[in-house]
Amino acid sequence: MKCRVCREPAVIDVPRHNANFCAPHFLDMCRRQVRKAIDDFDMLEADDRILIAVSGGKDSLAIWDMLIDLGYQADGLYIGLGIGSYSDVSGEYARAFATERGLHLIEVSLRDDYGYDVPTATAATRRVPCSACGMSKRHLFDKAAIDGDYTVLVTGHNLDDEAAVLYGNTLRWELEYLARQLPTLPAGNGFPKKVKPLVRLSERETAAWCIIRGIDYLVDECPIAAGNRHLGFKAALNTIEAESPGTKTAFYLNFVEKVAPLLAAHAFANDVTLHPCTRCGAPTTGEICAFCHLVETASAHEPVPVELITGKGARRR
Amino acid sequence: MRVLLRNPRRELDIAGPRRVHALLADLELNRESHLVIRNGTLVPSDEELAADDVVEIRPVISGGAV
Numbered sequence: 065m066k067c068r069v070c071r072e073p074a075v076i077d078v079p080r081h082n083a084n085f086c087a088p089h090f091l092d093m094c095r096r097q098v099r100k101a102i103d104d105f106d107m108l109e110a111d112d113r114i115l116i117a118v119s120g121g122k123d124s125l126a127i128w129d130m131l132i133d134l135g136y137q138a139d140g141l142y143i144g145l146g147i148g149s150y151s152d153v154s155g156e157y158a159r160a161f162a163t164e165r166g167l168h169l170i171e172v173s174l175r176d177d178y179g180y181d182v183p184t185a186t187a188a189t190r191r192v193p194c195s196a197c198g199m200s201k202r203h204l205f206d207k208a209a210i211d212g213d214y215t216v217l218v219t220g221h222n223l224d225d226e227a228a229v230l231y232g233n234t235l236r237w238e239l240e241y242l243a244r245q246l247p248t249l250p251a252g253n254g255f256p257k258k259v260k261p262l263v264r265l266s267e268r269e270t271a272a273w274c275i276i277r278g279i280d281y282l283v284d285e286c287p288i289a290a291g292n293r294h295l296g297f298k299a300a301l302n303t304i305e306a307e308s309p310g311t312k313t314a315f316y317l318n319f320v321e322k323v324a325p326l327l328a329a330h331a332f333a334n335d336v337t338l339h340p341c342t343r344c345g346a347p348t349t350g351e352i353c354a355f356c357h358l359v360e361t362a363s364a365h366e367p368v369p370v371e372l373i374t375g376k377g378a379r380r381r
Numbered sequence: 382m383r384v385l386l387r388n389p390r391r392e393l394d395i396a397g398p399r400r401v402h403a404l405l406a407d408l409e410l411n412r413e414s415h416l417v418i419r420n421g422t423l424v425p426s427d428e429e430l431a432a433d434d435v436v437e438i439r440p441v442i443s444g445g446a447v
């Protein structure tokens with residue numbers, strides 16, 4: 065296989081572009097895709113103060129690396145979720161990445177700062193683990209962005225993530241979720257502006273970016289994720305993609321271009337009733353927000369080790 | 382060849398030589414969700430892997446509610 069651009073030996077084939085690339089030209093392709101997402105969806109301005117949600121995995125480290133590479137200023141935020149050794153190791157990868165490049169990483173610990181962790185929250189709420197975890201992360205990312213006067217919050221969601229969520233929401237015709245599944249969400253109602261610059265790159269491509277750039281990231285998966293519905297949607301889409309390259313791209317990008325505008329009226333239908341949480345000030349429909357409720361319930365619960373959750377969680381799902 | 386797989390971490394011995402896409406097909410792994418790495422470098426799908434190569438097949442799919 066030869067690189068489409070320079071005819072030197074290729075290191076990767078990208079079936080959805082019907083092309084093969086050498087390492088430097090693969091990186092160029094990634095930069096172009098991210099640049100195009102940023103421009104097409106009005107994601108970032110040159111003088112933005114950017115906060116990146118960093119997990120220590122491939123996507124968040126790749127987008128941090130790319131944004132710095134493209135000349136932006138960006139700090140990272142890492143949240144210690146307390147998911148056993150998985151969280152310990154993911155924190156080490158995030159810290160090492162920031163230290164080696166002289167970048168600023170803010171750290172929040174659920175256990176130290178809020179008195180609970182994801183396994184304990186899971187046991188205390190009797191819901192699936194990703195529910196308490198996802199809610200905690202969204203709340204703390206928003207809060208850090210607002211408190212730190214960042215103008216935009218960047219997350220590492222890639223094409224596969226977005227296509228899988230879109231697939232799930234489409235199967236159930238969740239109109240409000242569908243209407244809000246946009247690559248750029250404007251600031252407002254107490255929420256920061258949120259953008260997803262990796263939506264034009266697949267997971268295979270963000271992983272390849274890290275390998276070529278020599279970025280060490282945590283390859284092992286969250287022990288709680290195994291077997292969840294989201295992974296099933298990704299696998300289903302990849303089965304189609306293998307037969308028909310480019311399907312995921314068309315599914316997601318055509319949705320954003322052609323369908324999301326038709327659903328705009330559904331997007332913020334419920335936001336009119338939002339007001340500040342009496343405890344923390346975050347926007348909520350009740351008196352106390354869901355995060356403050358979670359903190360109250362989970363921090364009162366005896367700490368639960370992750371092993372207990374992975375056994376139970378597998379059955380419950 | 383020696384093949385390292387992840388999540389869970391395990392090692393297999395596979396008879397070589399073998400092309401990357403054939404190796405993935407043998408192991409019933411989707412090319413969309415895996416990369417193959419030899420000596421720290423990516424190898425494209427038509428590359429022939431030698432009998433004495435050591436390769437990693439790295440899954441690239443992350444899970445979880447997002």
Ligand code: SF4
Nearest residue numbers: 194197286289445446
């Ligand atoms: S997969 Fe793990 S880290 Fe991701 S949301 Fe679920 S519990 Fe949290």
Ligand SMILES: [Zn+2]
Nearest residue numbers: 067070086089
């Ligand atoms: Zn080239």
Ligand SMILES: [Zn+2]
Nearest residue numbers: 341344353356
């Ligand atoms: Zn609150």
